[in-house]
Amino acid sequence: MRHRIAVVGGGPAGLTFARVLHRHGRPVAVLERDPSPDSRPPGGTLDLHEGLGQRALDKAGLLAEFQALSRPEGQAMRILDAAGTVLRDWKPGPDERANPEIDRGQLRDLLRDSLDVRWGREVTRVVPGTGDGVLVQFADGRQETFDLVVGADGAWSRVRPAVSPVTPQYTGVTAVETSLDDVDTRHPDLARLIGDGSVSVYGVNRSLVAQRNSGGHVKVYARLRAPLDWHAHLDLADAEATRSGLLALFDGWAAPVLDLLGHGTAFAHRPVYVLPGSHTWTHVLGVTLLGDAAHLMPPLGAGANLAMLDGAELAEAIAAHPDDLDEAVRAFEEQMWARAAGWSRITTAGLERLVSPDPAEALALFDQVQPS
Numbered sequence: 001m002r003h004r005i006a007v008v009g010g011g012p013a014g015l016t017f018a019r020v021l022h023r024h025g026r027p028v029a030v031l032e033r034d035p036s037p038d039s040r041p042p043g044g045t046l047d048l049h050e051g052l053g054q055r056a057l058d059k060a061g062l063l064a065e066f067q068a069l070s071r072p073e074g075q076a077m078r079i080l081d082a083a084g085t086v087l088r089d090w091k092p093g094p095d096e097r098a099n100p101e102i103d104r105g106q107l108r109d110l111l112r113d114s115l116d117v118r119w120g121r122e123v124t125r126v127v128p129g130t131g132d133g134v135l136v137q138f139a140d141g142r143q144e145t146f147d148l149v150v151g152a153d154g155a156w157s158r159v160r161p162a163v164s165p166v167t168p169q170y171t172g173v174t175a176v177e178t179s180l181d182d183v184d185t186r187h188p189d190l191a192r193l194i195g196d197g198s199v200s201v202y203g204v205n206r207s208l209v210a211q212r213n214s215g216g217h218v219k220v221y222a223r224l225r226a227p228l229d230w231h232a233h234l235d236l237a238d239a240e241a242t243r244s245g246l247l248a249l250f251d252g253w254a255a256p257v258l259d260l261l262g263h264g265t266a267f268a269h270r271p272v273y274v275l276p277g278s279h280t281w282t283h284v285l286g287v288t289l290l291g292d293a294a295h296l297m298p299p300l301g302a303g304a305n306l307a308m309l310d311g312a313e314l315a316e317a318i319a320a321h322p323d324d325l326d327e328a329v330r331a332f333e334e335q336m337w338a339r340a341a342g343w344s345r346i347t348t349a350g351l352e353r354l355v356s357p358d359p360a361e362a363l364a365l366f367d368q369v370q371p372s
């Protein structure tokens with residue numbers, strides 16, 4: 001039987017799901033809110049782990065393409081204290097492929113090739129149990145019915161309310177993001193400070209992290225423990241006011257480190273929200289969730305990896321049970337919940353240590369998880 005399957009969201013979770021299902025000869029509609037692939041900047045770089053994101057890409061038949069595009073040298077990590085002293089300077093060996101980096105845009109293009117992505121389809125509501133299946137309502141007033149609707153629409157999922165009343169909660173840690181272009185030619189001192197991968201500087205309840213993307217582009221994140229409205233007195237659209245506000249918050253840090261904040265022309269506020277680590281729901285016929293929509297956790301390098309593996313595994317489960325779609329979804333959900341709960345504990349504890357009253361905690365975490 002041919003089921004009508006839709007996935008809401010063309011991020012890492014939704015595209016991996018669609019790609020693996022497509023590989024098994026099963027049609028799936030990808031419903032994406034963005035009007036086109038290039039309608040907004042795709043975001044920063046992602047490290048894809050061998051046993052998670054890379055495993056998903058293998059299931060999608062894209063591992064070789066990923067290896068050709070990804071940046072193993074981007075795994076390099078340097079850690080400084082607020083005085084600018086280098087505390088750790090880790091570089092990957094020549095064959096180190098555990099967590100290579102790839103730009104989000106490159107990953108998206110890799111995954112979406114040959115898929116039927118319907119751009120400009122913003123879903124507003126999903127209504128299960130309508131007799132003819134699950135009703136999907138769109139912002140433009142259209143509606144369509146499917147046998148299975150997979151919510152891969154990220155942190156603020158519009159599919160999630162169909163299965164769960166839970167919403168993301170603020171962690172108490174926020175971030176302000178800016179970026180640098182052509183860093184090697186325009187900011188050679190910063191390029192040296194950042195190295196081939198990332199530099200992280202830890203202070204009391206604060207950090208500055210700069211990470212290379214491809215083509216000399218760098219994302220800079222200022223993280224701090226603060227109330228959600230800490231910027232009430234600042235207009236974040238005013239780059240100079242935001243820069244001054246941030247520099248005041250990092251007062252006393254070494255000048256070469258603060259220079260990371262000195263050149264960005266736009267700043268975006270990115271508070272860290274999470275879903276409870278124990279988030280599950282009573283199974284609902286015809287609707288499920290993947291990735292951040294199901295298990296939003298602190299951004300410590302796991303979210304996209306889990307999202308992709310969720311997508312690949314749900315697709316494989318559906319392909320393996322062509323006559324029992326619901327059983328495939330139920331079994332998948334149990335597996336996803338167990339894995340996500342473990343990673344949620346790890347990343348939540350990690351965030352506590354990375355933005356901590358004691359900066360030595362961040363260094364201890366690095367020494368614990370990083371191969372020497």
Ligand SMILES: Cc1cc2nc3c(=O)[nH]c(=O)nc-3n(C[C@H](O)[C@H](O)[C@H](O)COP(=O)(O)OP(=O)(O)OC[C@H]3O[C@@H](n4cnc5c(N)ncnc54)[C@H](O)[C@@H]3O)c2cc1C
Pocket residue numbers: 008009010011012013014031032033034044045046047048121122123124152153154155156157158270290291292293299300301302303304305306307
């Ligand atoms: C600064 C930062 C750095 C990170 N670094 C890493 C890293 O190195 N490694 C890692 O594994 N993870 C990382 N993460 C986490 C990772 O970005 C997320 O976990 C991952 O993107 C989740 O993928 P997803 O497909 O579930 O959701 P998303 O990536 O959020 O994709 C959701 C998609 O759904 C679409 N959408 C949303 N609402 C609707 C709607 N109503 N209708 C239709 N479409 C809709 C969106 O446009 C989007 O395309 C990082 C996160 C941050 C913030």
